[in-house]
Amino acid sequence: MKTVKRLLIGIIITIFLLSSIVAFSDTLPLVSIKQDLLFGRAFNRAFDPISPRVKGFDEKMAYKLQAWLVSKLIEMKKAKVIGYKVAFTSSPSQKKFGTDKPAYGVLLDYMKLKDGVVIDHTKIMKSFVEVEVGFRFGKGIAKPIKDVETLKTYVDGVFPAVELPAIRFTTLKGVKAADVIADDAGTSYFIVGKVLKVESVDPAKIEGILTHNGKVVRKGNAKAVLGSPWNSLLWLVNQVIASGGKIEKGELVITGTMTPLYPLTPGSYSVTYGNLGKINFIVK
Numbered sequence: 435m436k437t438v439k440r441l442l443i444g445i446i447i448t449i450f451l452l453s454s455i456v457a458f459s460d461t462l463p464l465v466s467i468k469q470d471l472l473f474g475r476a477f478n479r480a481f482d483p484i485s486p487r488v489k490g491f492d493e494k495m496a497y498k499l500q501a502w503l504v505s506k507l508i509e510m511k512k513a514k515v516i517g518y519k520v521a522f523t524s525s526p527s528q529k530k531f532g533t534d535k536p537a538y539g540v541l542l543d544y545m546k547l548k549d550g551v552v553i554d555h556t557k558i559m560k561s562f563v564e565v566e567v568g569f570r571f572g573k574g575i576a577k578p579i580k581d582v583e584t585l586k587t588y589v590d591g592v593f594p595a596v597e598l599p600a601i602r603f604t605t606l607k608g609v610k611a612a613d614v615i616a617d618d619a620g621t622s623y624f625i626v627g628k629v630l631k632v633e634s635v636d637p638a639k640i641e642g643i644l645t646h647n648g649k650v651v652r653k654g655n656a657k658a659v660l661g662s663p664w665n666s667l668l669w670l671v672n673q674v675i676a677s678g679g680k681i682e683k684g685e686l687v688i689t690g691t692m693t694p695l696y697p698l699t700p701g702s703y704s705v706t707y708g709n710l711g712k713i714n715f716i717v718k
Contacts, residue, residue, distance in 0.1 A: 463488055471503045471617060474602040476510070478559050484616055486608040493537070496615035497677065503618055504540045513542040516686055518674065519597065520666045521619045522611060523659045523690030533611035536660070536669055539619025541686065547625045552716045559600035561622055561698040564691035565642035565705055567656050567663040568595035570629055575681035578672050582664045585671065588681075592637055594627035594707040595688045596715070598698055624688055627713045638662035640710050642692050647701045654693035663689040 467488070470481035485491045507513060521537045522528045528535070547553075572590025579585045600622035603609055614620055637656055640663075644652040660666045666689035671681055698717060706712045 467499065467616075468502065471499065472506055472510075474559075474617070475503075475507060478557070480559070480602050480604045483603050483605065483607070483609045484613045485610045491610075491612050493533070493612045493615055496612035499616040500539065500618050503616070504542070507542060507618075511542070511544050513544050515540055515682075516543050516546060516684075517541040517688075518670055518685070519619055519621060519624070519688045520670050520690045521599075521614065523666050528611075531609065531611040531614060536666065536673075536690070537611055537615045537619055538670055538673060539615070539621045541621060541624065541688070545621055545623050546686075547623050547715075549625060549627050549713050550715065551625060552718060553598075553623070555698065555700055555717050558598070558622060558698075559602055561598045561600045562695040563644060563652075563698050563703065564597040564599060564695065565644050565652065565654060565693040565707075566595040566597055566624075566688045566691055567637045567640055567659070567707075567710070568593045568626065568686055568688045569632075569637075569663070569667050571681055571683055571685050571687075574683045575671055575675070578675050579668060582662075582668055585664065585668050586632065589632050589667075591629040592632050592635060592710065593629040594642075594705065594711045594713050596625040596703075596705055596713050597688055597691070598623045598625070625713055625715055626686070627707075627711045630710065635710050637664060637710070640692070640707050643706045644693060644696060645704045646696070646699075652693040652696050654691070656692045658692045659690045666690050 467484055473479050474481050519539045519541055522533055523536050569589050570591035571588055573588045575588055599620035602617055640656040642654050643650060656663050667687055670687055674681060700717045702716050704714045
C-alpha cells in the first residue's frame with residue numbers, strides 16, 4: 435500500500451512539474467532544459483550541461499532561466515525569497531567557468547539551516563562546503579549604491595555562513611558560468627551562524643578554518659572574496675537593482691567562499707571565523 439501511495443505521489447508531482455515547464459513560446463531544447471532544471475531539484479537528478487546544447491547560450495539567457503526556475507521553486511515548495519548568494523568571487527573560479535565577473539543566485543527560505551544542523555547526505559545532491567561571510571540588510575534598497583561606505587548604512591548585521599552548493603551536472607566538461615547561473619548559481623542549502631552588529635567586526639579581516647572530523651582541511655581569508663566581502667555585497671546590490679529588482683529589509687546575502695571548495699562527505703564539521711564566531715554541523 436505504501437509503495438502504491440509513493441507511486442501515486444510521484445505521478446502527481448511529475449504531472450505538476452511537466453505542466454509547469456511548457457510555454458507556447460518555448461522551443462524543444464528550451465523545454466528539455468527547463469525539465470532538467472526543475473527535475474534536478476525535485477528528484478535530485480543530474481543533467482547534461484546546457485551550453486553545449488544551446489548555441490550562443492549566454493548569461494543574459496541564463497538569468498532568465500534562473501528567474502523561471504526560482505518562480506517554480508517558490509510555487510512548488512510554497513517558499514519565499516530571503517536573499518541572495520554571490521558566486522565566482524575569485525579569479526580562479528572565474529577562469530574555471532569562463533567569465534570575468536561574479537554571478538548571483540536567489541536564496542529561498544527552505545534553503546536556510548541553523549548552526550548545529552544534522553544533514554542526511556542521501557537526500558541531497560553532490561555538494562561542497564564553502565566558508566563565507568554573510569550580511570543582513572536593516573533597510574531596503576531601490577537605487578544603485580555608489581560605494582561601500584554608503585552601503586554600510588543599509589546593513590545591520592554580519593554573520594558567519596557555510597554554503598553547501600550542489601553540482602547537478604553529469605559532467606563539468608563544457609560547463610560555463612551561464613550553466614551555473616541558470617541553475618540558480620548552484621543553490622541548495624546554507625547554514626547561518628549568530629548575527630553580530632556590523633561595527634563589532636571587520637569582515638575583510640576574517641580568517642576561516644574548516645575542520646572535518648577534527649582535521650583541518652581548508653583555510654582562507656575573506657580578502658579572497660573580491661578583496662573584501664563588502665565589495666561582493668556592493669556588486670550584488672547594484673546587479674540586482676540593474677536587473678530590475680530591489681533589496682528588502684531583512685534579506686540576507688552570502689558573499690562567496692574564502693576557501694577552496696571541499697567535498698561534502700559524512701562526518702563532523704566545524705568552521706571558525708575568528709571574532710565573527712563559528713559554525714558546527716554534522717553530515718550522516
